[in-house]
Amino acid sequence: MSVLIVGSTALDSIKTPRAENPRLLGGSASHAAVAASFFSPVNLVGIVGSDFPKKYVQLYRRHGIDLAGLQVAEGATFHWAGEYEVNMNNRRTLKTELGVFETFKPDLPPAYRKTPYVLLANIAPALQLHVLDQVVKPKFVIADTMDLWLNIALEDLLRLLRRIDALVLNDSEARQLTLEDNVITAARKIHRLGPKYVIVKKGEHGSILSGPHGLFLCPAYPLEKVVDPTGAGDSFVGGLIGHLAAARGSIDANLRQAMLYGSVTASFCCAGFGLSATTKTTRAKIEQRVAALRKIVAV
């Protein structure tokens, strides 16, 4: 089945201790859409400016991503610039130029409205809500968020939480949202805000699912070298929902496996700048790494 993905479509300038790469294709929706595309057809909703390089449109197309929902507006594409510290765990934002994103209103093409799987990738919760208002009886809705929205749009976010099946957020965000230091307790508190499933991302330490059948600890694929972790979280949730949409059976029966696929897809993302490593991978390579990861955690 198809996946609807809305989020940011951006140009990222990324600096690490080893290299600097200007204006790479980035944004939460770009990373998530390419990740999901290995498993399911993707309907993308986003906005880019008149400066958006054609090669990136071609990149989306090579991954079979439907672009009927990609708006092109007069002006500059959303541009983010950031810098990573030596250990690649901490990053700071050098620049955020919203450009055409400032006027983004994610109106869905009619053909998108019945997409059964919906990923509200990281953007303002008000925009995520606007998309939710347009979809018709989705089978599964998952939303990602970030600390910024906890700080400046908490009311919208809380409204969103009452309407989604699953929330994905990282451990520090879970702590911030619940004022609870223990992530298991934090996840339990988030259930009370709405979502049946709560997924807490812990970067290189994997992720935790809390749901009606208890906890699941999902491993991260162990990497010796991280080139650029930008978009790893988006790739994780993109791979997750892509795999879920392709699987038969209930969400409960498939979610753990979908997380494992999300985890592995994210590991490819970290191996290159921007989307360069993700776009070079294949379904076969993902399957290989999933099989390897299963062996690594087998007791």
Add this chain to the structure above:
Amino acid sequence: MSVLIVGSTALDSIKTPRAENPRLLGGSASHAAVAASFFSPVNLVGIVGSDFPKKYVQLYRRHGIDLAGLQVAEGATFHWAGEYEVNMNNRRTLKTELGVFETFKPDLPPAYRKTPYVLLANIAPALQLHVLDQVVKPKFVIADTMDLWLNIALEDLLRLLRRIDALVLNDSEARQLTLEDNVITAARKIHRLGPKYVIVKKGEHGSILSGPHGLFLCPAYPLEKVVDPTGAGDSFVGGLIGHLAAARGSIDANLRQAMLYGSVTASFCCAGFGLSATTKTTRAKIEQRVAALRKIVAV
């Protein structure tokens, strides 16, 4: 089969944001010995002072721990005092009074020399080497260490590494020892220093085994409440070697499972001050939690 455990036998005064507990039974050998005792007979090697409370000797005995190697010397028992911060992840040492430990020479009773499984719990590497010099053809030797010895006894530690089968250390120590930020790469470098097996502890994020059959990611049992993590690492390695000594078959065939048992034993340790929660657990409760953990990680 039996396990020989040498390390510190101490009195710990532990302060957390919620409570303060003076002069609890502690020390690397105490935690490891009680943890191992759920699985195998334990021969303890340590030293205590004339002030050592009888109730703690009884505690060892209740766990069937052989005390022929526990020296009692005139003077004060090793005393450590520490304080944990709110999130229980960071601690600072308030006091270290070596007492009789200053003159500790771990001479083994003749009956201990052929113990097949040897755990050199955290003490000075010179003392760990002294024990190794006395054991006769052990089947498996595992050593734990800490940052202090990396700082003040690195030469001894490097000499030790060439003579043991497995090293256990935490992630920051692995980074310090190898000057390598990535723990997988760090583990690989540690193999070159001697040990066939390297186990990197990551606290609540579990542990990583690197060995001849590749990597194993061992989960930590997810806890909502950590009362006192002191000794959790010692309980982990104690449970690990205790389980290993009780298992049939090769080390390679049993090590992953032994780590899982170590992980669960350590989770009980965290649920109370000092050894209070560990001593209250049972083999049946450990089995229950191991079964639960298997379900939590099953894909």
